[in-house]
Amino acid sequence: MSVNLDDEKIVSINFEVFGKVQRVFFRKYTKLEGKKLGLRGWCMNTPEGTVKGLATGRESQIEKFKDFLEHKGSPKSKIDHAVFSLSDKEATEKEFVVYR
Numbered sequence: 001m002s003v004n005l006d007d008e009k010i011v012s013i014n015f016e017v018f019g020k021v022q023r024v025f026f027r028k029y030t031k032l033e034g035k036k037l038g039l040r041g042w043c044m045n046t047p048e049g050t051v052k053g054l055a056t057g058r059e060s061q062i063e064k065f066k067d068f069l070e071h072k073g074s075p076k077s078k079i080d081h082a083v084f085s086l087s088d089k090e091a092t093e094k095e096f097v098v099y100r
Helices: 025-038 059-072
Strands: 010-022 040-045 049-058 078-086 096-098
Touching: 010 059, 010 096, 025 049, 025 059, 025 096, 049 059, 059 078
Parallel strands: 040 096
Antiparallel strands: 010 049, 010 078, 040 049
């Protein structure tokens, strides 16, 4: 069965990733993965030691991105868990970016 990607639903998610995700290039790899998947959005470090962000894109690509955030990350990261929620706001960025 083929899927017409033009009809695929666009969704936005908020995310926060917990574990050793700062000072291990996690945001850099997240940006690269977001761009690879054609997503728009952002990520940033938090004072609590997590990485949070917003991503907007095709539902199938968002699912791949969630898997990356929860299970892969950067080579030196140690992900404990990730929290996701649907967002009613779409990312205004034209691509996936890192905020400092």
